[in-house]
Amino acid sequence: MPLTEPPAGPLTGPATGSARPLLEVAGVTVRYQGRRRLRSTSALTEVSLDVRPGETVGLVGESGSGKTTLGKAVLGLVPVAHGAVRLDGRDITRLGGRERRALSRDVQVVFQNPYLSFNPSRTVGQTVAETTTMLRDMRPAQVAARMAEMLEAVGLDGAAAGRYPGQFSGGQLQRIAIARALMPSPRLLICDEAVSALDLSVQAQVLNLLADLRERHGLAYLFITHDLAVVRHLADRVVVLRRGRVVESGTVTEVCEHPRHSYTRALLAAAPVADPGEQARRRELRRSPATAGTPERNAR
C-alpha cells in the first residue's frame, strides 16, 4: 500500500466549510461507576463536537476535565450513557468487537506515553506488524515494506523496525507510535497528549511532522492537550472542556485571541511561569468560578 494512496473523501482541509463531518460527537454523556459510591460520576455531560475531513480540532481543558474520556468514547473504550458518536454519518457508539476492529483502520490513536504501547521484549517492528496484519490482512513482506516507508515518513531509518523499544529515546519512540498509527491509512488520528511528555525541541519536530502529514495525506486530527500553546500552533478549531462540559468552542483565533470564558482565559494564562507569585495568582484565577451566563460559542 503506497504512502501516496489518496485518502477517501474531500480533502481540501479546513476550507471545506460545508463538508459533512468525518467525526460527530453528539450530546455524549459518559459516567464512571464509583466503586463504593452509590452515585456514579459524570466524566462527560452532553458533549458535542465535530471534526471535518482534513481538519484539526484541539480539545483542551485542565487535568480531569474529561479529555481522555472523550477520546475513549470515540474509540469505544468507555460506554456512552447518552448521545451518539458518528463516523461519516454512521452511528459507531455501540459496535461489537469485529466491527470495532474494522473501524480502527479509519480511526487511530496516539497516547502520551509511548513506552506503554510497546512490548519491551519485542522489536518495534514485531509490535507494529501484529497490529497491521490484524487490521489490513497484509502479507508479511507488504507489512515490512510499508513499515519502512512509514518509519521514513516520521523521519527515522527503516532499520529502526529491528530494534527494541529500550533502544530509543522518548521522542523517537513517539515517532514510531505515530508511524504505527499511520500503518492502516487512517482518516482520523486522535492524539491524546501525544507530545506532552517530549522535550520542547522534539515536541516542535513532532508537531511539524503532524502538520506535514495532514498536508500530504489529508489526515484529520482530534488533538487532545492541556496545553493551549500547542493547539494554537496546530489547530483550526478549539473546543474547551471544563468538568466534562463544553464551555467554549470556535476557531483558534476566536478562542485563543478573544476567549469569552474566564476558564479559557485561565488556561491561556497557565503556561509555565517561573515567578511563584504569578503562579499563585494564576492558580487563584483557575479556582474562581466561571463567568455566569457566558454564551457558549459554537462558531463553525
Ligand SMILES: Nc1ncnc2c1ncn2[C@@H]1O[C@H](COP(=O)(O)OP(=O)(O)O)[C@@H](O)[C@H]1O
Ligand atoms: N476509569 C475511571 N474510573 C473512574 N473515574 C474515572 C476513570 N477515568 C477517569 N475518571 C474520572 O473522570 C474525570 C475525567 O478524567 P479524564 O477523562 O482522564 O480527564 P483528562 O484527560 O482531561 O485529564 C476525572 O474526574 C477522572 O477522575
Ligand SMILES: [Mg+2]
Ligand atoms: Mg487525559
